[in-house]
Amino acid sequence: MLTRLVFAGQLAFTLVVAAFLIVPAVLSMLAGVTVNYFRGIRSGVTLEWMVEVWELYAETIVRSFEVAFATLLLTLIVGVPAAYALHVRQGSWSRLIEEIITLPLAVPGLAIALALLLTYGGFGAFRGSWLFIAGHVVFTLPFMVRAVMAVFAAIDVKTLDESAASLGASPWRRFRDVIAPNARPGILAGSLMVVTLSLGEFNLTWMLHTPLTKTLPVGLADSYASMRLEIASAYTLIFFIMIIPLLIAMQMLGRDKRSAA
Amino acid sequence: MSAGVSVGLEACAKTFADDTRALEPVTLEIARGETLVFLGPSGCGKTTTLRIIAGLEAPDPGGRVRFDGEDVTSIPIERRNVGMVFQSYALFPNMNVAENIGYGLKIRGASRAQRQARVEELVALTGIEGLERRQVDQLSGGQRQRVALARAVAPRPRVLLLDEPLTALDASLRERLRVELNRLLRSLGITTVYVTHDQAEAMALGDRIVVMRAGAIAQIGSPREIYFEPASRFVAEFVGAANIVEGTACDGAIVLPGARIPIGTTGKVTLMLRPETIAVVPPDAAELSGRIENVTFVGDRQRIVIADAASRPLLIDAPNTIAAAPGERVGLRIDPTRIRVLPEERDEQGGKS
Numbered sequence: 001m002l003t004r005l006v007f008a009g010q011l012a013f014t015l016v017v018a019a020f021l022i023v024p025a026v027l028s029m030l031a032g033v034t035v036n037y038f039r040g041i042r043s044g045v046t047l048e049w050m051v052e053v054w055e056l057y058a059e060t061i062v063r064s065f066e067v068a069f070a071t072l073l074l075t076l077i078v079g080v081p082a083a084y085a086l087h088v089r090q091g092s093w094s095r096l097i098e099e100i101i102t103l104p105l106a107v108p109g110l111a112i113a114l115a116l117l118l119t120y121g122g123f124g125a126f127r128g129s130w131l132f133i134a135g136h137v138v139f140t141l142p143f144m145v146r147a148v149m150a151v152f153a154a155i156d157v158k159t160l161d162e163s164a165a166s167l168g169a170s171p172w173r174r175f176r177d178v179i180a181p182n183a184r185p186g187i188l189a190g191s192l193m194v195v196t197l198s199l200g201e202f203n204l205t206w207m208l209h210t211p212l213t214k215t216l217p218v219g220l221a222d223s224y225a226s227m228r229l230e231i232a233s234a235y236t237l238i239f240f241i242m243i244i245p246l247l248i249a250m251q252m253l254g255r256d257k258r259s260a261a
Numbered sequence: 262m263s264a265g266v267s268v269g270l271e272a273c274a275k276t277f278a279d280d281t282r283a284l285e286p287v288t289l290e291i292a293r294g295e296t297l298v299f300l301g302p303s304g305c306g307k308t309t310t311l312r313i314i315a316g317l318e319a320p321d322p323g324g325r326v327r328f329d330g331e332d333v334t335s336i337p338i339e340r341r342n343v344g345m346v347f348q349s350y351a352l353f354p355n356m357n358v359a360e361n362i363g364y365g366l367k368i369r370g371a372s373r374a375q376r377q378a379r380v381e382e383l384v385a386l387t388g389i390e391g392l393e394r395r396q397v398d399q400l401s402g403g404q405r406q407r408v409a410l411a412r413a414v415a416p417r418p419r420v421l422l423l424d425e426p427l428t429a430l431d432a433s434l435r436e437r438l439r440v441e442l443n444r445l446l447r448s449l450g451i452t453t454v455y456v457t458h459d460q461a462e463a464m465a466l467g468d469r470i471v472v473m474r475a476g477a478i479a480q481i482g483s484p485r486e487i488y489f490e491p492a493s494r495f496v497a498e499f500v501g502a503a504n505i506v507e508g509t510a511c512d513g514a515i516v517l518p519g520a521r522i523p524i525g526t527t528g529k530v531t532l533m534l535r536p537e538t539i540a541v542v543p544p545d546a547a548e549l550s551g552r553i554e555n556v557t558f559v560g561d562r563q564r565i566v567i568a569d570a571a572s573r574p575l576l577i578d579a580p581n582t583i584a585a586a587p588g589e590r591v592g593l594r595i596d597p598t599r600i601r602v603l604p605e606e607r608d609e610q611g612g613k614s
Contacts, residue, residue, distance in 0.1 A: 155354065156351070159351040162338070162345075162351070163347055163353075164364070165338045166315060166343055166344065166345035166422075167364050167365035167413075167416065168339050168340070168342070168369060169364075170339055177364070181355035182353070
């Protein structure tokens with residue numbers, strides 16, 4: 001009897017917490033399809049706001065995804081080998097490098113953006129395009145490196161590497177055939193983090209953006225500041241619609257390859 | 262019949278980056294087709310020696326590793342053509358059993374058909390038929406061990422290196438696999454270096470055993486030599502059970518509380534008596550007697566601890582049929598031909614001399 005009571009209590013608590021988090025999201029999404037938010041849902045349901053958002057901001061959405069995937073590509077190319085090197089050479093230098101990589105998480109994004117601007121702001125074309133991605137890479141790299149290192153620690157990658165070496169595999173083949181495939185869960189977790197963080201990153205991006213290079217969150221801030229609340233909400237809704245299938249697809253991609261191998 | 266190469270180590274020492282000396286300079290020769298076992302407690306340098314032969318560690322400057330006379334010291338492991346089995350097996354989780362076994366051949370550019378034929382051969386040899394398509398995490402410990410062995414042997418390496426390959430298994434399986442491994446190594450005839458801390462494994466598998474202690478070789482010899490003629494007290498106690506009796510011999514005999522044991526020499530001596538060389542006899546007919554302190558029945562025999570016979574309690578292995586009860590006084594007969602006088606210790610036990 002008591003255990004049932006405890007269970008009921010726990011269930012109620014969980015539901016309340018979940019509702020606390022979910023209700024605002026649902027309300028926000030509803031606002032995006034409501035004719036007049038101040039009169040409530042009774043004023044009618046419309047897709048007009050979403051169409052308007054798409055016309056105004058489609059470019060920012062596409063750009064956000066471009067930036068996110070470019071960031072992902074770079075963090076993969078840099079982060080996975082870096083994680084391997086840091087795991088295998090566990091000296092005090094490695095610890096230091098690990099700390100330095102992690103540092104951008106503790107430094108406010110605005111400060112990073114300012115430093116990047118001070119250093120590279122003078123290069124016009126770079127300022128308008130790649131500087132963005134550089135900022136995102138600096139910000140997201142620790143998540144990739146940490147996630148991959150966690151997997152390396154769990155699977156004793158050093159011995160796997162040694163056993164592949166004993167079978168005649170060169171360092172590159174070892175990395176390609178054994179290390180990278182077995183780091184897949186970490187690479188996947190890291191990739192999800194990198195993509196979502198890059199898509200949602202605001203303060204660094206806001207500082208770095210030019211009128212021609214707005215991303216989604218910057219556009220969102222813009223719409224909150226200057227448009228009707230319904231437009232900003234519709235914008236959020238579009239964001240949800242785009243990112244959730246993306247995350248699911250990435251999860252499935254990771255799982256597929258594992259079972260096929 | 263024999264495959265593989267002879268392996269020579271010349272003054273191979275190893276000092277790690279933090280200045281700890283893992284290995285004193287070791288020089289030894291492993292014959293073509295021989296199985297050499299490195300035996301010793303953890304931290305004795307046996308795995309370091311194996312890793313130097315493999316190419317996973319470089320010896321300190323001045324050390325040389327030779328395969329059939331050829332200096333391979335600076336050749337990295339991937340070009341030494343060695344086969345290695347790790348204690349954790351280190352099977353690739355992203356490949357199935359057949360892919361694991363065939364990986365070394367794939368690296369060497371063997372065709373799909375060649376690989377398949379060799380994998381089939383090894384699967385049969387190691388008795389894991391039917392598991393080829395299994396994922397590694399679906400295998401039992403014994404099966405993993407066999408896959409690891411098959412994978413190491415598949416590319417026909419010049420030397421097979423095994424680092425505690427049976428340690429992760431439970432006792433009964435370990436014993437069975439030891440027999441299988443022995444058969445396999447004999448049939449391959451490959452030069453094999455085997456590292457273990459288990460003296461029964463060393464005895465069963467080694468043509469020769471290298472007993473190591475604190476980074477140095479304590480003794481090299483056949484299993485019989487190591488067991489019957491240990492070079493030091495450490496070897497005597499590490500390999501099998503041993504009774505160590507210290508005393509001073511006068512007139513060619515050593516005097517114990519219970520009796521005089523005749524030995525050839527005079528002066529301060531250390532004797533080793535194996536438990537199975539002492540027999541329990543009726544007290545009145547015996548030259549040595551003592552009191553039974555403890556009896557442990559282990560199935561095929563019973564181990565009896567005798568007090569009051571020597572300066573320290575004596576261990577005796579007696580047949581499982583005789584009656585023995587704690588407190589009882591018994592006579593002991595020692596086979597005089599099997600008493601081993603140990604050489605003088607050179608301050609190894611941290612003693613005062």
